[in-house]
Amino acid sequence: MTRGSRKSWQYFGLGLAWFYLLLWPLLGIRDGELHFAATFAVWLRVAVGATICFVLYRLGKAGRLDGVLHPLAAARDAVGDAMSRAPRWMLLTPVIVFALAYPMLTNRYAQDVAINVLVYICLGLGLNVVVGLCGLLDLGYIAFYGVGAYTYALLSVHYSVPFWVCLPICAVFAAVAGCFIGYPTLRMRGDYLAIVTLGFGEIVRIVINNWMALTGGPNGILGIKSPGIYIPHFVDGSFSFEYLLLRKLEYLYYVILALAAFTIVAVHRINFSRIGRAFEAIREDETAAELMGVDTFRFKLLAYALGAVFGGLAGAFFAARMRFVSPESFTFIESAMVLAMVVLGGMGSIPGVILGALALVALPEAFREFELYRMLAFGGAMAVMMLVRPAGLWPAARMGKRSDDTE
Amino acid sequence: MDYFFQQLINGLTLGGVYALVALGYTMVYGIIQLINFAHGEIFAAGGYLGVILLSYMASQGLMDSHPWFGLAFALILAMGYCAMLAMAVEKVAYKPLRQSSRLSVLLSALGMSIFLQNGLMLTQGVYDKAYPTEFTHGGFEWLGVRVSYMQIGILAVTALLLVLLNTLVFKTRIGKAMRATAQDKVMSALVGIHSDKVISTTFAIGAALAAAAGIMVGLYYGSVRYDMGFVPGIKAFAAAVLGGIGNITGAMIGGLIIGMVEILAAAYIPAGGEYKDVFAFVILIGVLYFMPTGIMGENVDDTRV
């Protein structure tokens, strides 16, 4: 055992002792008595888990696991290499076929999860325009989702406007909200922007929660209509259209699949357009971008509005699918969740964000019995990811360091 | 007029609490340019420690014989506990990221905030936990304004802590080291300051103040909840920004302003009660729009942000 490793074991032991001290008052002082056994049981489990991780980490660092890790890394590289060489249609076709066939292969529950994933993909990609492309940290993104959802809910309930007509209206409303929020805030610098957008997100939620006359307050809005389509109908040689409400989960799945596909294509197009380059220039170095003739304020506002559009679309679908909206769905934790998808997946990278949405929505479903610990694990995972893979699971190809990161 | 003074004293109490929490944000931001999202949770943990310790002491009969001693004891223990907690959070989630991009650290902080909030929920339950109230009764009327002893106590403790902190930061060796580290980490290393230790200390001090604020809020409102840290946390951050982030005096004044505005707006603006949480944000946005460096001027080099 080298000196360095002994020292790190000392720190590790100290950390565990520290953790016990922090845990005990929360678990051990109850009902006027001091308990030690319960705390110890919890602590022991954590300690064993942590020790295993730590041993693996030390072994990996000392090179003892190279026998396992090297082949794995080689395999990963080989797969990545093959994928980058294969033509794009060869990769996309199976994915598209699988996505289209999905409802026929699975049950209601799995479709439900898939719909959730797709909604979050739309949200994640929308936020990706703001955070990933333009480098503006937005902690109140869910407000646009809420604007979209409530726009459709109100139009549907009060004026029974059909879903497809509402969709563009929701997008416009969200974009307007984006400009409205963006206009006073976008002159601010990074960290301030984060806290102000957080503030705006909360303002939107509080207003929705308290404006009883319009939004029904905490009770929400009931009786929202599902999307409908006209189906050509032939009876006895006469031809007519029949209006069909898409209530079945499979149909809704296809609706959100279409929306997600639209979002993916749109974000992809933005990413590689002149506008996308301007966004990235702003992200990398705002001053330089401005000196090159990019109207940074206008482009930042545009990024904000574009991001809001996708949020609004996803919101409209959410309202149509649940047929009920309430302020509870638009809390800060949802914003954090969407942001986490973008960052865990890889900022600015479309496949990354999709992967992030899959990981954060679908994975917890696999561990349903640990439902209680879901958010705990989510928070912890977020911190750990920043340590081990800050660039995300699938980093974007073009991604520099923001100039104001360096001190 | 009586009503106004009544609200004024309520606002002062609340503002003092915001000021205590805001100090933690502003000190940490001043030294490592991080919005420490987990700070609101530290505040909540302080509130919980208070209820745990006070309930235990009440069950042992200590609160009947020596209520003020018991309170002070709980306060000090909770402050120590939260200092330890914040140091642990810093070591685990922020220190390894010192060289990373600021977004990474910010997200790590966000993750820690969610982690701690849920940790509190899992260990302490989802429901409100009530503070023992036997000893919080009593008060007096003065010129038609009702002031409880609790309020006096809160104001006194807040004032004491603010004075202590000011002395610590501006008069002592460690305070000087903190300010030097905030201004130039490389140079402070070259004169022999171990910046990791200073940063740890900063976290600990900020957390101790937040813990005191947590207990006082618990006593004032009579209960605590696992998610009680979020909204006051943002408001306190708003207060820190209002006063010019990194500026210690500014954070104190900003906290008082936010607390006052919230109480007065709730009292005088129709439907202000429902929207009281909005005012802090509106002030924040207004100030940042018109005075980007806060009312007291910012204490962070422009080149660094």
Next chain:
Amino acid sequence: MAAILELEGVCAHYGRIQALRDVSLRVEEGEVVTIIGANGAGKSTTLMTICGIVRATAGEVRYAGESIRDKRPDQLPALGLCQVPEGRRIFPRLTVQENLDMGAFLRRDADEIEADLGMVFRLFPVLHERRKQHGGTLSGGEQQMLAIARALMGRPRMLLLDEPSLGLSPMISQHIFRIIRNVNEERGMTVLLVEQNANMALKLADRAYVMETGAVVMEDDAAALRENADIKKAYLGQ
């Protein structure tokens, strides 16, 4: 005489770029040694590597016979190794007095600190006038004096100086160089000086090293280098 500072085959990198290649140099106790060279030759990096702010990727750094390669920067002032870094790095929002106090941060001998304070105020009377002012409000020359005074407050056995003449008028530079010489002679303080102004540096120093693109290319007595034809052409503008 024993070497107080010794670098042996030191390499350093910024990311993938190698900034120092196999740098070896030694400074004897009581000497004034200078490193001259063009912009980007690695002079400042050498000082930063000695102080541990830039980590040496290879080689050995010895101070007073002891390896300091793995020491943290903040452990060095206690050993009597103080640096006046590039760009002065005054604490802008501490007063002049507080800046000087920071220089003596690790010392606990209050009486001696008081005496040293008197000494630096005698060397730089202007600092005494401005002692209540914030460091950021001083002029460039005053800041340079403050930076040197702050380093002297640590009572160093060896002083590392990075470009003390940068951005200063010739008169103020000369004043500062005289003080460096004085301190060296009166207190026996060893000085390692990095300078672009080779002319002044070579007049002040006993010995000199010339650096180019991260490596030491020449070393000699300062007087001899002043007469060297190549040096004259490249660095002295003659």
